[in-house]
Amino acid sequence: MDSIVRTTKLHRIIVGVLLAIVAIGMAYPMVWMLLLSLRAVPEQYGSLADLMFAPTTTSNYTDALGSDDFGRYMLNSVIVGTIVTAGNVLFCFLVGYAFARRAFAFKALLFATVLGVLIIPPHVVMIPMYKLMATLGWINTYWALIVPWLVTPFGVFLVRQYVASLPAELEDAARIDGAGEWYILFGIVMPLARPVLTVLAIYVFLSNWNSFLFPFLFTNDEAHRTLPVGLAFYVGKQSIDWGHLMAGASISALPILALFMMFQRRIIEGLTAGALKE
């Protein structure tokens, strides 16, 4: 018996070491990014050693934020991300509530549009969406980066499932007390739905921050590019200056990294909710 306990303990340690090696492998590329971003990389580097032993500097960051527009990209990402997140929390709540509590004509059909849109691959609509934005004159404006994404089918679905699972008694009681519908909506149901709205906000903000395809299609000037788009174009602009490039990459990744450190559990919950709620 004693030997069995010992072997399982040993076994657990061996597995633990293997898992730690995998963890290092997972973290390594990010660490490499940070290392490079702090190196004054020679323009023509011949070997890895040139890179490793280049002098340490923070000028890559000051350059990226100063002369290379990364400050502007970051501002755009923050503006777009904040508005889209706020829009989703508000509108997905309103629509999700309606689907959970109200009775209306064509309800099943309309809910089917939510589920239907959920499975439309964005690439299928990218050509018409581009033409629509061009017709509206929204190319190179914040409108194109914000308006189409203010309410997402995933958010509607998530809120609807959650609100439907809440007991309706509180709302009924308030209604008997003479509370108005808007008060019931924002004063009673919204506070109760806070957990799902938090998860939704995290999910929307993260996916918006990292979103590439549509911001990439809808902008072609520096002033409206978001971080991922600016970064992707930066590659073509420079004769690959890795120090600069990795400083730009770090600027894109670090805010999310910081958020993740603070809200790990909520974020993992939020990003897997879509898969698990089904």
Next chain:
Amino acid sequence: MTKRRALPAPTLVLLLPWLVTAAVFWLYPLVYAAVLSFTKHSTLASTYEWVGVANYTNLLSSDRFWLALSNTTIFTVGTVPVTTALAIALALGVRGQSPRVASLLRSSYFLPSITSLVVIALIFTNLYARDGVINALLSMVGMAGPERGWLLDTSTALPAIMAMDIWISTGYYMVLVLAGMENIPKDLYETARLAGATAWQQFARITLPLLRPTLVFILVLNSIKSFQVFVEIYVMTKGGPLGATTTLVYELYHQAFEQSDMMGQASALAYIIFVILLVFSGIQMHVLRNKTS
């Protein structure tokens, strides 16, 4: 409570944001794409000419389409099973650790899936370069990587991006597998242990069968995602070298936005991709229905 009678909230007002968004930004584009796929459309002259199914037949008889389909299939078939197997292995390992260690590992594995794909693609472009870390490591153990770097060699470019994709997504799917494992009743394992079942028998007879719905779901979800691989390709190789990494969505982007008169054919391609993905979604719905019943 005050007997304040606020304005009523008509259902239509509540639904309006969704109705407008769905109609203008999803359903109209979907229909427009369908119409476009039967026309020859020149972006410059902005003319439309009805051509029937010509876009579809041209596409199906072009080598580029079959190359892109084959690359995309290789990408999907080569990454999805590996990612899933690794996710299961890691989940089993993580579950055996103490809660604190498990949570630490879970976070570290999850990190790549919240990082911008553009950022990751750039880091790996550096790692895969001629003088990059991977070639340096290989030469340390006396092996030689591709001379011009992994992404510039027709035989290694696609596998290199596939390996990166596995690295990105394994942690995400591991979290889903862990959640699936949580739902398996603990006393099943207790009973099995008392009956003298080995760890491997417990895995094969209890964990794997009861995890089946989760696994099928993960396989479908990952297949749908992998079939639309684009950002990595755009950032790392632009479909090259010599079309070695041209995937369906990359080809769609190339025809639609880098050519002046192929939007019609690109729309046809978009619809072909859509139909393939609908088949995946159909499998998913079928499985989910079985899961709930």
